[in-house]
Amino acid sequence: MASKIRVFIWNEFVHEREDPKVKAVYPDGIHKALAKNLGTDFDYRFGTVDEPEHGLTDAALAATDVMIWWGHMAHGRVADAAVEKVHARVLDGMGLIVLHSGHHSKLFRKLMGTSGNLRWREDNGKSRLWAIEPSHPIAAGLPQQFVVPHEEMYGERFDVAKPDDVVFISWFEGGEVFRSGMTWTRGLGKVFYFQPGHETYPTYHQKEVIQVIRNAIGWAKYQGATDVMKGAPHAQVPMEPVRSAG
Numbered sequence: 707m708a709s710k711i712r713v714f715i716w717n718e719f720v721h722e723r724e725d726p727k728v729k730a731v732y733p734d735g736i737h738k739a740l741a742k743n744l745g746t747d748f749d750y751r752f753g754t755v756d757e758p759e760h761g762l763t764d765a766a767l768a769a770t771d772v773m774i775w776w777g778h779m780a781h782g783r784v785a786d787a788a789v790e791k792v793h794a795r796v797l798d799g800m801g802l803i804v805l806h807s808g809h810h811s812k813l814f815r816k817l818m819g820t821s822g823n824l825r826w827r828e829d830n831g832k833s834r835l836w837a838i839e840p841s842h843p844i845a846a847g848l849p850q851q852f853v854v855p856h857e858e859m860y861g862e863r864f865d866v867a868k869p870d871d872v873v874f875i876s877w878f879e880g881g882e883v884f885r886s887g888m889t890w891t892r893g894l895g896k897v898f899y900f901q902p903g904h905e906t907y908p909t910y911h912q913k914e915v916i917q918v919i920r921n922a923i924g925w926a927k928y929q930g931a932t933d934v935m936k937g938a939p940h941a942q943v944p945m946e947p948v949r950s951a952g
């Protein structure tokens with residue numbers, strides 16, 4: 707039997723402890739709710755911002771196939787050294803799923819090389835997500851479109867690098883549209899950004915949203931490519947200074 711995909715769910719875990727409204731939706735934190743709803747097909751570990759090294763130890767990262775990242779108010783509290791380590795592990799082949807307000811995390815901005823800025827509005831109506839690449843593995847089993855009854859509006863322009871694929875586009879009641887599910891390749895790592903998941907709404911209890919994240923885990927999982935890179939002949943060759951002609 708194949709071993710389970712090792713999923714590290716990183717959640718800053720601040721709103722759920724400080725805001726009763728959020729605590730009511732996610733009493734044990736977004737990370738625990740995600741694990742519970744994603745089910746027993748995966749092995750989980752967790753990290754939060756207040757743990758030593760935010761839980762992002764070398765050993766934990768080395769034992770992770772896919773990382774899920776949720777952050778919002780504590781982006782600035784994530785140590786640069788931790789961001790560097792996770793970034794390096796993505797380049798090394800670890801999959802990364804960045805959720806919702808993670809668009810402004812240091813990690814995502816570093817991977818994009820852009821600001822991660824977007825248009826935003828708090829009067830939260832419904833959003834409708836269209837699976838515009840239905841044959842993409844992340845859209846497997848999803849209907850052509852589905853509604854999230856209450857979600858924060860994120861609108862274009864979303865300042866990210868040009869994606870490999872736009873899998874989902876969202877429509878919001880105010881008329882805005884947003885590229886709500888996009889993929890990139892960084893080094894050997896696969897990266898997926900997915901918009902739904904404002905902390906005051908039960909978005910991560912919705913089956914279609916969970917299905918997308920479950921699909922993304924399977925799509926992004928580490929392929930064991932590190933050893934291939936170590937064997938690459940150019941890996942040991944030092945850079946030579948540029949010589950001018952003549």
Ligand code: ZN
Pocket residue numbers: 806807858903904905
């Ligand atoms: Zn939000």
